[in-house]
Amino acid sequence: MADSQLDHRVLERAAEAEDFEHPEIYDEEGELDQGFLERVRDAIHAEDADRLRASVVPLHDSELGDILQHINFDDRQGLVRLLGEDFDYTALTQVDEAVRLEIVDAMPNAQIAEAVRELDSDDAVYILEDLDEADQKEILENLPFRERVRLRRALEYPDESAGRRMQTEFVAVPPFWTVGQTIDYLRDEADLPEEFTQIFVIDPSFKLLGAVDLDRILRARRPAKIEDIMRETRHAIPATMDQEEAAQIIQQYDLLSAAVVDENERLVGVLTIDDVVDVLQAEAEEDIRRLGGVGDEELSDSVLTIVRSRFLWLFINLLTAVLASAVIGLFDATIEQMVALAVLMPIVASMGGNAGTQTMTVAVRSLATRDLDIYNAGRIVRKELAVGLINGVAFALIIGVVAGLWFDNLGLGEVMGLALIINMLAAALGGILIPIVLDRFGADPAIASGAFVTTVTDVIGFFAFLGIAAWWFGLSSSL
Amino acid sequence: MADSQLDHRVLERAAEAEDFEHPEIYDEEGELDQGFLERVRDAIHAEDADRLRASVVPLHDSELGDILQHINFDDRQGLVRLLGEDFDYTALTQVDEAVRLEIVDAMPNAQIAEAVRELDSDDAVYILEDLDEADQKEILENLPFRERVRLRRALEYPDESAGRRMQTEFVAVPPFWTVGQTIDYLRDEADLPEEFTQIFVIDPSFKLLGAVDLDRILRARRPAKIEDIMRETRHAIPATMDQEEAAQIIQQYDLLSAAVVDENERLVGVLTIDDVVDVLQAEAEEDIRRLGGVGDEELSDSVLTIVRSRFLWLFINLLTAVLASAVIGLFDATIEQMVALAVLMPIVASMGGNAGTQTMTVAVRSLATRDLDIYNAGRIVRKELAVGLINGVAFALIIGVVAGLWFDNLGLGEVMGLALIINMLAAALGGILIPIVLDRFGADPAIASGAFVTTVTDVIGFFAFLGIAAWWFGLSSSL
Numbered sequence: 001m002a003d004s005q006l007d008h009r010v011l012e013r014a015a016e017a018e019d020f021e022h023p024e025i026y027d028e029e030g031e032l033d034q035g036f037l038e039r040v041r042d043a044i045h046a047e048d049a050d051r052l053r054a055s056v057v058p059l060h061d062s063e064l065g066d067i068l069q070h071i072n073f074d075d076r077q078g079l080v081r082l083l084g085e086d087f088d089y090t091a092l093t094q095v096d097e098a099v100r101l102e103i104v105d106a107m108p109n110a111q112i113a114e115a116v117r118e119l120d121s122d123d124a125v126y127i128l129e130d131l132d133e134a135d136q137k138e139i140l141e142n143l144p145f146r147e148r149v150r151l152r153r154a155l156e157y158p159d160e161s162a163g164r165r166m167q168t169e170f171v172a173v174p175p176f177w178t179v180g181q182t183i184d185y186l187r188d189e190a191d192l193p194e195e196f197t198q199i200f201v202i203d204p205s206f207k208l209l210g211a212v213d214l215d216r217i218l219r220a221r222r223p224a225k226i227e228d229i230m231r232e233t234r235h236a237i238p239a240t241m242d243q244e245e246a247a248q249i250i251q252q253y254d255l256l257s258a259a260v261v262d263e264n265e266r267l268v269g270v271l272t273i274d275d276v277v278d279v280l281q282a283e284a285e286e287d288i289r290r291l292g293g294v295g296d297e298e299l300s301d302s303v304l305t306i307v308r309s310r311f312l313w314l315f316i317n318l319l320t321a322v323l324a325s326a327v328i329g330l331f332d333a334t335i336e337q338m339v340a341l342a343v344l345m346p347i348v349a350s351m352g353g354n355a356g357t358q359t360m361t362v363a364v365r366s367l368a369t370r371d372l373d374i375y376n377a378g379r380i381v382r383k384e385l386a387v388g389l390i391n392g393v394a395f396a397l398i399i400g401v402v403a404g405l406w407f408d409n410l411g412l413g414e415v416m417g418l419a420l421i422i423n424m425l426a427a428a429l430g431g432i433l434i435p436i437v438l439d440r441f442g443a444d445p446a447i448a449s450g451a452f453v454t455t456v457t458d459v460i461g462f463f464a465f466l467g468i469a470a471w472w473f474g475l476s477s478s479l
Numbered sequence: 480m481a482d483s484q485l486d487h488r489v490l491e492r493a494a495e496a497e498d499f500e501h502p503e504i505y506d507e508e509g510e511l512d513q514g515f516l517e518r519v520r521d522a523i524h525a526e527d528a529d530r531l532r533a534s535v536v537p538l539h540d541s542e543l544g545d546i547l548q549h550i551n552f553d554d555r556q557g558l559v560r561l562l563g564e565d566f567d568y569t570a571l572t573q574v575d576e577a578v579r580l581e582i583v584d585a586m587p588n589a590q591i592a593e594a595v596r597e598l599d600s601d602d603a604v605y606i607l608e609d610l611d612e613a614d615q616k617e618i619l620e621n622l623p624f625r626e627r628v629r630l631r632r633a634l635e636y637p638d639e640s641a642g643r644r645m646q647t648e649f650v651a652v653p654p655f656w657t658v659g660q661t662i663d664y665l666r667d668e669a670d671l672p673e674e675f676t677q678i679f680v681i682d683p684s685f686k687l688l689g690a691v692d693l694d695r696i697l698r699a700r701r702p703a704k705i706e707d708i709m710r711e712t713r714h715a716i717p718a719t720m721d722q723e724e725a726a727q728i729i730q731q732y733d734l735l736s737a738a739v740v741d742e743n744e745r746l747v748g749v750l751t752i753d754d755v756v757d758v759l760q761a762e763a764e765e766d767i768r769r770l771g772g773v774g775d776e777e778l779s780d781s782v783l784t785i786v787r788s789r790f791l792w793l794f795i796n797l798l799t800a801v802l803a804s805a806v807i808g809l810f811d812a813t814i815e816q817m818v819a820l821a822v823l824m825p826i827v828a829s830m831g832g833n834a835g836t837q838t839m840t841v842a843v844r845s846l847a848t849r850d851l852d853i854y855n856a857g858r859i860v861r862k863e864l865a866v867g868l869i870n871g872v873a874f875a876l877i878i879g880v881v882a883g884l885w886f887d888n889l890g891l892g893e894v895m896g897l898a899l900i901i902n903m904l905a906a907a908l909g910g911i912l913i914p915i916v917l918d919r920f921g922a923d924p925a926i927a928s929g930a931f932v933t934t935v936t937d938v939i940g941f942f943a944f945l946g947i948a949a950w951w952f953g954l955s956s957s958l
Contacts, residue, residue: 284763292840361771
């Protein structure tokens with residue numbers, strides 16, 4: 001017998017397909033095996049449903065998701081059509097939004113409703129939430145009353161809230177039951193969640209009283225009262241709480257699952273750690289992308305979607321680059337008299353930009369993990385200034401000597417070293433203060449800090465270098 | 480009664496301290512409450528152990544870790560000393576390495592041994608692995624035989640392997656036991672892990688046969704045989720497997736815990752999902768830091784440690800910046816004749832750098848999540864080239880007009896637009912190919928791609944712009 005109803009279903013199907021062996025779909029590098037992928041494509045092109053079923057029905061939903069992600073549009077549609085009822089819709093929760101919508105949009109609403117009935121409520125919501133309201137409504141109307149109510153309630157919670165990610169299937173018992181009664185109930189009740197790790201304890205109005213992990217139940221004697229072995233829930237999650245915040249609570253307290261409650265503290269669902277892992281991954285991913293100046297784009301997005309999503313960031317960068325150029329423009333007369341300045345000025349700006357990015361990266365992540373807050377900010381700013389000063393002096397010496405020898409002009413090396421120290425200090429200050437200020441004003445520091453920090457280091461870098469040079473060598477400028 | 484032995488102990492201690500109420504240590508922003516922190520500091524400065532105990536003993540280990548992270552060296556030492564036996568050493572797994580080593584280094588080995596005995600094996604290994612070998616040995620010798628053997632075995636596995644992160648406490652039963660026998664065993668056995676979510680099934684030589692989730696046991700009737708309700712383990716993790724790979728398996732298959740086996744497929748431990756969450760977070764964190772040009776530094780590292788860790792990256796950046804300057808140097812005569820080129824050239828380089836960083840960020844993450852591999856690389860390269868071309872043309876038009884008007888020289892705008900298109904295409908190619916090539920050669924693309932990509936966009940940007948300008952306007956250059 002299999003672990004869960006899902007696995008059970010899968011194994012039954014696999015047995016029908018007379019291919020019980022689990023196929024090796026990943027190679028040693030952990031990449032999708034190309035031979036396997038070829039066999040799947042061949043079966044689709046040959047319209048051979050039996051052969052296709054034998055290959056993909058035994059797969060885990062995440063493996064099927066990987067396959068969907070690696071074949072093209074036509075093959076995806078073919079796969080879903082050929083598998084028919086044997087297509088495991090949970091796989092849709094494992095693919096990019098673009099791929100998911102592509103598959104779902106090609107399906108009649110009645111078929112989606114059929115699929116949604118088979119899914120856990122959290123997976124169903126995951127698929128439904130991307131559809132437009134008219135489709136959502138039509139699909140919900142095709143569902144039995146109880147499921148409709150559950151899904152509608154979950155969909156009414158805000159985007160990216162705990163209520164959206166929760167599973168509405170859970171086991172709950174009254175506090176006065178004994179362990180024996182509880183075990184008997186679990187043995188007899190047919191309509192249990194596919195998997196669960198704790199049992200919730202509620203009063204008659206569904207108000208959450210506490211929870212018992214299954215291992216506590218198994219260790220206790222039958223006559224023991226549930227209320228005596230339960231622990232009070234310290235970390236009940238309001239359904240409207242942002243999913244990232246909820247995920248951080250579950251991570252911090254090493255919970256396997258947490259109760260989700262409505263505004264009256266009634267139990268409405270359970271948030272499980274496997275969803276949390278995905279949320280935390282997605283949030284870290286988001287930070288990386290935002291720091292890199294790319295939005296929510298996915299590898300499978302179309303060229304035009306990608307162009308649009310990157311355009312804004314490049315446009316902001318253009319504005320800051322023009323600002324830096326305007327600073328250089330102030331010194332065009334200076335450069336005309338000493339063209340070596342034009343050759344060397346990118347070095348000063350680039351070193352500052354990199355040092356600023358280093359500081360900013362640390363600051364953005366420390367803010368995200370709450371290691372950095374306004375109370376220890378003073379200490380961290382002083383530390384960053386010290387780091388900037390030391391590395392500034394070190395590189396000022398290196399660059400000063402190199403530039404002095406290169407252009408056979410020691411004064412030029414001295415000017416450059418001085419400008420570099422100033423810019424490294426500006427980089428340290430900008431790299432730490434800009435994210436803190438953005439965070440303070442409620443903006444996501446990951447998304448905007450980069451542009452501001454490099455603006456600071458470009459402007460200060462060019463200004464310090466060209467300005468000091470003009471003054472040092474007595475050259476003219478527009479100042 | 481409390482959920483786990485740990486909580487139980489904590490609650491007992493709290494009750495002794497006559498402060499059972501769980502204190503509110505976070506404010507509404509989720510930041511450590513400064514009032515609470517002040518009370519802790521006051522108690523430490525007043526050497527008032529009872530008051531300190533009342534505040535911090537009821538805390539979760541992660542909360543105590545947060546406190547340790549937010550107070551200074553002297554207060555940390557004072558806190559550990561004043562709490563004595565009541566200090567929850569698990570908190571040491573929740574702080575930066577620098578803070579952990581600082582606390583552990585101030586402790587005699589006998590006291591560390593005492594602490595280690597109280598910890599779960601995975602937490603104990605986490606603390607021990609950072610110590611030098613002599614200290615490790617002395618501490619292990621202070622432990623009872625069974626624990627010593629377990630910890631030594633875990634420490635013998637490579638750094639960052641599954642064997643290092645696993646918990647060596649688990650529940651295992653033979654396949655021929657019934658559910659009834661298993662439940663009776665769990666009720667009578669005193670020496671069980673503090674928490675567990677599945678029971679492993681092994682043969683007499685400890686070879687892993689399968690596992691049963693606790694909810695399957697609770698649903699089954701007493702006479703049912705374990706071998707009939709167990710599922711075969713498809714995802715046993717070799718103890719030598721890298722922790723990140725192990726974490727990805729647990730995440731992909733939504734496992735709560737996975738069996739860890741030695742080279743003879745004997746069960747040696749269990750890897751739980753809460754450790755996996757931390758590993759995945761740490762790995763995403765690592766990628767962010769590497770993309771930002773900072774190594775493994777932590778917020779609590781000393782100034783000199785940070786200086787050293789950032790120096791190498793800045794030095795590499797210096798070399799690439801000098802290379803870019805050398806390219807400009809080829810055109811010093813050109814610039815001397817038309818100084819506007821010096822004013823505008825940073826825009827071309829900077830736009831390319833940003834576009835390249837965008838592409839690279841997507842490529843690095845897609846490689847990390849295995850969404851990008853050599854089989855779909857061709858398609859992605861074509862897509863990136865298309866994106867680069869479209870955004871290149873768009874910005875060429877914008878910049879061309881702006882530059883043409885700014886310097887009242889339409890030719891200059893045309894040259895700049897052309898150079899920009901070339902550099903955006905170079906950025907697209909470099910941004911995607913450099914990470915792929917680094918990955919192919921076994922290097923971490925996150926750590927090195929940035930330097931290479933900006934070198935490409937700086938060099939091509941300056942060369943294209945100044946070169947085209949020299950040819951277009953018939954200016955002299957060193958070429």
